Amino acid sequence: MRKSILIIILLPLLMSCNQQPNEVKVDVFDYSLLEPYLNKSTDSIYVVNFWATWCAPCIKEFPYFEQLHKEYKSDKLDILMVSLDFPNQLDKSLYPFIKNRKTDLNVVLLDDPAQNVWIEKVDSTWSGALPATLVYKGNSRVFIEGPVDYNDLVNAINKVSNQ
Amino acid sequence: MKKMSMFIFTMLLASVTVLAQGYKIGDKVADFKLKNVDGKMVSLADYKNAKGFVVIFSCNHCPYVKAYEDRMIELHKKYESKGFPVIAINSNDPAAVPEDSYDKMIERAKEKSFPFAYLFDEGQKVYPVFGAARTPHVYLLSKKGKDMIVEYIGAIDDNYKDATAVKEKYVEKAIDALLEGKSPEVKETKAVGCSIKVKK
Helix, strand or coil: HHHHHHHHHHHHHHHHHHCCCCCCCEEEHHHHHHHHHHHCHHHHEEEEEECCCHHHHHHHHHHHHHHHHHCCCCCEEEEEEEECCHHCCCCCCCCHHHHHHCCCCCEEEEECCHHHHHHHCCCCCCCEEEEEEEEEEEEEEEECCCCCCCHHHHHHHHHHHHH | CCCHHHHHHHHHHHHHHHHHHHCCCCCCCCCEEEEEECCCCCCCHHHHCCCEEEEEEEEECCCCHHHHHHHHHHHHHCCCCCCCCCEECCCCCCCCCCHCCCHHHHHHHCCCCCCEEECCCCCCCCCHHHHCCCEEEEEEEEEEEEEEEEEEEEECCCCCCHHHHCCCCHHHHHHHHHHHHCCCCCCCCCCEEECCCCCC
C-alpha cells in the first residue's frame, strides 16, 4: 500500500525529470509546410532568412533581423528565421542558441533532404549556400544569396513595398 | 549619346556578370596549379591516366562537408581505378575562417586519411573561375581529346544527413554514364552548403 502511494507521488516527478531541461520548442517543417510562408498574398511584407547556428555569417547577421523586428513593430512586417541546423544535433546547436539569445524572432527548423527540389522553388538563382534571405510582398520579391547588413534589409523592404 | 553609353555600360556589366557565374555544363576547364597537403603542387595534367575528375570544393569547418567526407573517400576509392579520381579544393580564406588554414587542412587530411588530393586555393583564385558557391560543391569533368569538359555540377547525392537514406547517388550515376560513353542524365543539382568564405 505504502509502496503504491510512493509510486503515485514519485511518478510525476520522475516523468518531469525525463523532459527536456530547456523548454525551447521549434516547429519542424518539411518544404511543403514552409512553402505557404514564402507565397503569401496579403499586403504584409515578409522577410525569410535561411540560416544555421554553425554558419558564422548567419550568426553575424542575426541581430539585424532582431533590429528589423523592433524597428518595424508597428508595420505589417513578418519575419521568419528558417534554420537548417542538423536535426540530430538540435540539443547542442539550435536549442541552446535560442535559449541563450532569448530572441523574439520566430524560428522554425527546415528538415527536408529533397534540397535539389526545394532550393530551386525558394528562388531559381539560389545555389544553396547559407545565409540567404527572401524579402517579398505579394508578387514583388527580392532574393539575396550571401550575408546582409541592416541597410540591405531596409533597401529590400523599400523595394518590394514600392513596386 | 548618354543613353547609348548607358546601354553599352549595362551590356558590359551584364557580360561581366555572366563571366562571374563560372563554368556551365559543356564548358572547357582551364587547368590550375595548387598546393596539396603533402606540399607538392598539383595540376590536372599531372594525372596522366585520368579519364576525368571529381573536383569537389570543400573545406575543414563546414558541417555539410563533414557529413560528406566519408562519402568523398568512398567515391575516390571506387572511381580512381576507373579513371575518375577525387580532387578536393579548399577555397576559403583562412583570414575569414582560421579553421580552414593550410596547416589545418594537413591535420584534417591526416585525421581522415584522405586518399585523394586536398588542395589549397591560396588567394582564392580558382573557385571564381569554376563559379563554385558553396562547400561541398562538385564539378564532374571528363576528358574529351585534350580538353577537360564539365559534365555535372552539384551535390554528391540526395541526402546530406543520412548516407543510408540516399536514393540518388548523383555523382556515381553521372560517372557510370560517362564510363559507358553516355552523357549524364542529371546534369545539375542544388544542395544546401556553407558559402565559400572570403575576407571583406
